[in-house]
Amino acid sequence: MNLLHRISPVIFFLLLFSIPGVFAQSHKLGLIEFYGKGASKELAASCISFHPGDTLKFLDNDTAYTKTTIAIEKCLLKKPGIKQAEISFVCCTPDDNSWITYIGMDSVARKTSSKTFPGSAPLPGYMFIKYDSLLKYVYEAAQSGNSEEDNSAGHSMMKYKPAQHIQEEFITYASNNLAELKEALL
Secondary structure, rough: OOOHHHHHHHHHHHEEEEEOOOOOOOOEEEEEEEEEOOOOOOHHHHOOOOOOOOOOOOHOOOOHHHHHHHHHHHHOOOOOOOOOOEEEEOOOOOOOOOEEEEEEEEEEOOOOOOOOOOOOOOOOHHHHHHHHHHHHHHHHHHHOOOEEEEOOOOOOOOOOHHHHHHHHHHHHHHOOOHHHHHHHHH
């Protein structure tokens, strides 16, 4: 075997791994869609710092993702006439595998449920962040065809490892805080 044949695979792998983002999932934003009564691009412009074509780096970080979505929604709720706001990031468009951002605004406040809960114990804020992270991973699992779950223990346990890790944290939290959970739900 000559030297060129032995060096070629080494050079190939060095070149392949030196190209940034070859193996990373693209977080390129393709579209921003607006919906709801009172929704407009102009109204939302000062609340969002990204545009189609930008890379949404915060999608890789649970904390940054949560902070970004909360900040945008709070900003939208400060706009005149906006009583309800929501932002969602959905992967991926079939044509170029880019993300779609849906920004919902409404001039009518969200109706609350008529069902009341007598309990008064709130969950800690980090549990809501964990829940948002779980939803992100459930979506990733569905997109990759890995959304299978096991319900044999009386609760869902996803086979997709990132989601499973958070579900295990919920089980630990529930075991350690059963009295507080009962108070919040009963």
